[in-house]
Amino acid sequence: AQSVSQHNHHVILSEAASLELGCNYSYGGTVNLFWYVQYPGQHLQLLLKYFSGDPLVKGIKGFEAEFIKSKFSFNLRKPSVQWSDTAEYFCAVNAGDSSYKLIFGSGTRLLVRP
Amino acid sequence: DAGVIQSPRHEVTEMGQEVTLRCKPISGHDYLFWYRQTMMRGLELLIYFNNNVPIDDSGMPEDRFSAKMPNASFSTLKIQPSEPRDSAVYFCAWRHPPSGNTIYFGEGSWLTVV
Numbered sequence: 001a002q003s004v005s006q007h008n009h010h011v012i013l014s015e016a017a018s019l020e021l022g023c024n025y026s027y028g029g030t031v032n033l034f035w036y037v038q039y040p041g042q043h044l045q046l047l048l049k050y051f052s053g054d055p056l057v058k059g060i061k062g063f064e065a066e067f068i069k070s071k072f073s074f075n076l077r078k079p080s081v082q083w084s085d086t087a088e089y090f091c092a093v094n095a096g097d098s099s100y101k102l103i104f105g106s107g108t109r110l111l112v113r114p
Numbered sequence: 115d116a117g118v119i120q121s122p123r124h125e126v127t128e129m130g131q132e133v134t135l136r137c138k139p140i141s142g143h144d145y146l147f148w149y150r151q152t153m154m155r156g157l158e159l160l161i162y163f164n165n166n167v168p169i170d171d172s173g174m175p176e177d178r179f180s181a182k183m184p185n186a187s188f189s190t191l192k193i194q195p196s197e198p199r200d201s202a203v204y205f206c207a208w209r210h211p212p213s214g215n216t217i218y219f220g221e222g223s224w225l226t227v228v
Contacts, residue, residue, distance in 0.1 A: 030132040033214050043205060044157075051215060090157065097141040100145050100209050101170070102217055 002027045004093050006105035013081055014113050021076040021108050023091030033074040034092040037067055038098065044090065050074065061085070083114045118220040120206050126226045132194040135223045137206030140188055145209040147217065148181055148191050152202045160204075163189065196227045 005024045013019060025031065032051050036044040048059025055067040063077045074091060091105040119138040127133055129227040139146055147162040161171040166183045174181070177196070193200055206220040 043221045046216060046218070049216055094215070099162075099169070100215060100217065101147065101159055101162055103159075106156045
């Protein structure tokens with residue numbers, strides 16, 4: 001069965017610090033990968049996605065992620081975080097088959113201190 | 115994000131009462147998903163539909179839960195009878211083919227069962 005692991009459950013950073021959130025998945029076949037963000041009290045919004053092609057994917061708000069197939073990883077990065085990036089971040093995967101159902105990691109809560 | 119209407123946005127109900135959550139996705143979608151989010155269990159896929167047909171309901175926790183999609187523009191998730199452990203945020207999500215394999219989320223229904 002597919003699974004997604006996010007090892008950092010809570011991250012606290014100061015503004016302008018660099019961010020990297022880890023995401024590993026277990027599935028041997030073709031995958032589609034996603035990062036979603038959930039601001040306090042809101043729904044999930046798509047940050048970026050990877051389907052194929054260039055493994056370095058750029059998303060909204062200055063976020064990027066790199067797909068490393070050999071490591072089954074899809075880590076999220078941002079060079080300089082802002083207070084407004086305080087949110088919970090979810091990595092998700094679907095199997096690249098026709099079901100499109102997403103399996104989510106447990107999420108990482110990011111707190112950015114001004 | 116593509117729009118969707120979920121209702122009610124917030125509901126507080128007493129244990130034993132029937133709860134019906136509603137989702138009206140954007141037209142042109144093909145897959146519709148119901149997810150539940152709790153602190154303890156994170157984001158769980160309950161059920162999903164393809165062109166109004168239920169495909170996989172293995173995530174539905176108990177027989178108290180049921181979901182229908184009578185037409186392409188409307189879906190319901192019903193809990194009868196409700197229990198305090200059903201308290202969660204319930205999200206409707208959908209795939210909009212013109213946007214590729216991306217899944218978009220509605221704003222959620224925040225349910226509290228007392």
